[in-house]
Amino acid sequence: MNSIHLTDEMLQAYLLKEFQDDTIASHLTTCSMCRKKLEEYQLLIDSVQTMKPETFSFNVTPLAMNRIVLYEKKKTKKQALVYWGILAFLLIAIASFSIPFIPRILAIFYATSVVATLLVTGTGLAVLLFLLVDIIQQYKAKEDKIFKNNLQPIL
């Protein structure tokens, strides 16, 4: 029997073909102890490869996607809040800056006839209403696209 044996690292490297050397092969033919160790490593590696892979008691995809959908909804809400905040601020700012000009604007209406004033006001309101309806419709269409078609969690 040989007095010098192969190290565990050498045996593993040889087995996994990470290291090939004729001296290892020739040693193995003469040393039963190293051969035995090699067989044990072979058995170990074979057994590890036949083990069942880890599984969870829950489904990963719906769980992960639900969290992402929730995150997206929160993000959208936050963005909407910022958007409406900025809009409100702008409206207030514009209104504040407009105060000195209000008497002058009113003076234009007083100068013309009642019919003309009503016509201008009616047209203005109609255009404003039309724009408002259009904005709401566009917003709803976008919301449907995001939440109904895209953010449905996979079950």
Add this chain to the structure above:
Amino acid sequence: MSNEGNHLSDKAIVTSILNGNIQGFAIVVKNTEKLVTQIVGKMTTNADDQKDLVQDIYLKAYQHLSSFQFKSKLSTWIANIAYNTTINYLQKKKIPITGIEDTLEDKFIATDNPALETIKTETVEILTAEIAKLPPLYKTLITLYHLEELPNKEISEITNLPEGTIKSYLYRARKILKDNINQHYKKEQL
């Protein structure tokens, strides 16, 4: 959906998601869940913690998807997030990642080889129990290398460890497993 996803390249999927196709991320989850399960499942045992970790991992991946530079496979990048998130969790819980408590490694005395044929049927069962006793990092490395059959380079990208360190840990883990299995049979023989 998984099959469809396999045909799409990482770049196509990522671009699609970044362009607003959030549902496309489900393909990414499907394609990577096995690898993520191996990492999280091997390092943690509590089902609730595993649920939280899986959600955190994919949320992080989703939030940082725009920073993915295609230098590695998308699955490797997500596995890296899974590994780091799980390591952080273990560190918070003060669970040692590589520490081996009272292993039989140095105490092992070589005994006669048990009849290999007889032990083959039992070994997988014993091995499963012995792997469960390994430190989290060793368990993960063994799984990634032998079960997922990932090359050392890819494991290195996932764990941020040098390839030499990974090899060294793998040698050590296999030796511990071999010695513990031998010890198990030695006890049975007594």
